Amino acid sequence: MRSLRRLAGAVAVAMLSGPAFSGCGTPAAAHVMELPGPLTDGHELVPAPRSVGLSATDSFAVLPQTVVAIASESDSVGLVARHLAQLLGRGLGGDPLRIQTGDGEARNAIALRIDAGAIPAEGYELSIAPGGVTISGGSAAGLFYGVQTLRQLLPASLENGSAAGRLSAPAGRISDSPRFEWRGAMLDVSRHFLPARDVKRYIDLMALHKLNRLHLHLSDDQGWRIEIHSWPNLTTRGGSTQVGGGPGGFYTQAEYADIVRYAHERFITVVPEIDMPGHTNAALASYPELNCNDVAPPLYTGTRVGFSALCVQREATYKFVDDVVREIAALTPGPYFHIGGDEVERLTAAQYRGFIERVEKIVHSHGKRMIGWGEIAPANISPTTIVQHWKPNANPRAAVARGSKVIMSPANRIYLDMKYDSTTRLGLTWAGVREVWEAYDWDPAAFLPGVPEESVIGVEGPLWSETLVTIRDFEYLAFPRLAAVAEIGWTQQVQRSWDDFRVRLGAQGPRWRALGINFHRSPRVPWK
Numbered sequence: 001m002r003s004l005r006r007l008a009g010a011v012a013v014a015m016l017s018g019p020a021f022s023g024c025g026t027p028a029a030a031h032v033m034e035l036p037g038p039l040t041d042g043h044e045l046v047p048a049p050r051s052v053g054l055s056a057t058d059s060f061a062v063l064p065q066t067v068v069a070i071a072s073e074s075d076s077v078g079l080v081a082r083h084l085a086q087l088l089g090r091g092l093g094g095d096p097l098r099i100q101t102g103d104g105e106a107r108n109a110i111a112l113r114i115d116a117g118a119i120p121a122e123g124y125e126l127s128i129a130p131g132g133v134t135i136s137g138g139s140a141a142g143l144f145y146g147v148q149t150l151r152q153l154l155p156a157s158l159e160n161g162s163a164a165g166r167l168s169a170p171a172g173r174i175s176d177s178p179r180f181e182w183r184g185a186m187l188d189v190s191r192h193f194l195p196a197r198d199v200k201r202y203i204d205l206m207a208l209h210k211l212n213r214l215h216l217h218l219s220d221d222q223g224w225r226i227e228i229h230s231w232p233n234l235t236t237r238g239g240s241t242q243v244g245g246g247p248g249g250f251y252t253q254a255e256y257a258d259i260v261r262y263a264h265e266r267f268i269t270v271v272p273e274i275d276m277p278g279h280t281n282a283a284l285a286s287y288p289e290l291n292c293n294d295v296a297p298p299l300y301t302g303t304r305v306g307f308s309a310l311c312v313q314r315e316a317t318y319k320f321v322d323d324v325v326r327e328i329a330a331l332t333p334g335p336y337f338h339i340g341g342d343e344v345e346r347l348t349a350a351q352y353r354g355f356i357e358r359v360e361k362i363v364h365s366h367g368k369r370m371i372g373w374g375e376i377a378p379a380n381i382s383p384t385t386i387v388q389h390w391k392p393n394a395n396p397r398a399a400v401a402r403g404s405k406v407i408m409s410p411a412n413r414i415y416l417d418m419k420y421d422s423t424t425r426l427g428l429t430w431a432g433v434r435e436v437w438e439a440y441d442w443d444p445a446a447f448l449p450g451v452p453e454e455s456v457i458g459v460e461g462p463l464w465s466e467t468l469v470t471i472r473d474f475e476y477l478a479f480p481r482l483a484a485v486a487e488i489g490w491t492q493q494v495q496r497s498w499d500d501f502r503v504r505l506g507a508q509g510p511r512w513r514a515l516g517i518n519f520h521r522s523p524r525v526p527w528k
């Protein structure tokens with residue numbers, strides 16, 4: 001694997017090195033370069049790009065007078081330009097860099113442009129020369145990913161402005177695009193509530209590694225976390241507690257919309273989940289009429305699963321689902337709505353299937369594409385519905401055979417809430433204890449019989465919060481494993497190997513420290 005990567009890298013350098021990179025020697029020399037630390041095909045990027053050729057000698061220096069050059073500020077390219085100008089300005093310890101619009105030549109500029117014809121939609125080409133940088137994106141999202149790569153080529157001190165005036169990136173060329181369209185992370189904000197500012201921080205950390213889907217688990221037995229105008233008790237009562245009995249919390253619709261906007265500006269699509277028909281105690285406790293016996297159960301602050309279910313034989317239940325999906329869909333520009341569907345023990349198989357099939361129609365009537373956990377696979381769902389695989393020994397192939405795509409979140413690999421080892425203070429162990437190499441070293445397209453590459457839409461790392469209270473707790477279980485999820489989602493399988501990844505992962509240490517991330521120092525990783 002490693003030699004394959006080296007070969008691919010060498011070919012890339014040979015193909016890409018041009019007059020701008022007079023410092024490039026032979027391909028072997030280009031790999032050696034003067035980047036600090038152990039060799040990793042000449043770069044320390046996570047996720048690894050498709051092809052990289054970096055100069056051993058030449059570099060581009062970012063100065064306070066460096067400009068970000070774009071054709072026009074009006075569109076989403078302007079958004080990326082402002083993001084870059086702020087990132088670099090802050091890194092230099094000052095104001096955002098100046099943004100220059102128009103076609104004129106700019107000296108000492110970082111030029112951003114769209115080249116939709118030649119470059120895949122989420123792809124980019126980054127070319128760095130001593131006199132200037134150009135990032136071409138297949139779309140604004142591709143440009144944004146090119147910006148994240150440039151960021152990782154600059155010193156970690158960029159992240160906290162501690163290297164005023166000394167930011168430089170090696171000259172070279174990178175050509176890149178992702179393997180999968182779905183590169184996701186899930187936050188369980190139900191078992192323990194995370195305020196909007198913490199969700200935004202998680203979004204920032206996702207963006208650094210080119211993740212593009214934030215799945216928010218907004219309801220469960222222990223808490224309902226999003227305001228629904230037509231059913232106000234869901235939050236006033238259902239949102240009033242959490243695991244262990246703390247104060248809970250919820251997002252107003254304005255706060256949720258603000259999270260969605262913040263994610264969108266980082267090219268991350270928010271995927272709202274309302275878990276049903278099970279995992280619904282918070283809703284059942286808020287409205288007696290959702291219960292078959294018209295009696296609202298008490299609020300629940302434990303961690304058992306499977307005991308709750310909506311009254312699926314009542315029409316009122318479907319009015320409830322319709323109202324909730326309608327209000328959330330109206331706040332969510334992304335195309336997806338996740339209906340949960342997991343771990344229902346209180347219904348017959350026929351009742352469960354009937355419910356899922358009817359709810360799918362409701363989701364479609366509000367213009368959204370349905371997603372559900374693996375349990376929905378046997379129902380007669382549309383081929384547009386996406387199944388999220390999680391449970392060991394449960395194969396969604398029935399849905400795959402009917403055309404559905406699968407998000408791969410196998411609990412025994414990338415459930416980020418599993419402990420790293422038996423000594424980890426936070427987390428659970430039901431799917432095993434998982435160090436970062438186990439989270440990294442598998443191929444989503446070769447994991448489940450009957451679920452080939454073309455049926456896999458991507459990967460997602462869920463982070464369940466039974467044991468997590470503060471954002472620092474969430475970070476500790478997510479990092480470094482979330483970076484493994486990001487590379488599984490982005491990097492071609494032939495380019496991936498643990499031996500190579502561990503070195504690049506170790507190189508993230510200074511940047512993660514500069515960002516204040518509370519990360520687990522996994523053994524076998526040469527942390528810098």
Ligand code: TNX
Pocket residue numbers: 305342343373390415417428464465466
């Ligand atoms: C299983 S994953 C669950 C969650 C728990 C999680 C803990 C899934 C669809 N259901 O309700 O929080 O395990 O790891």
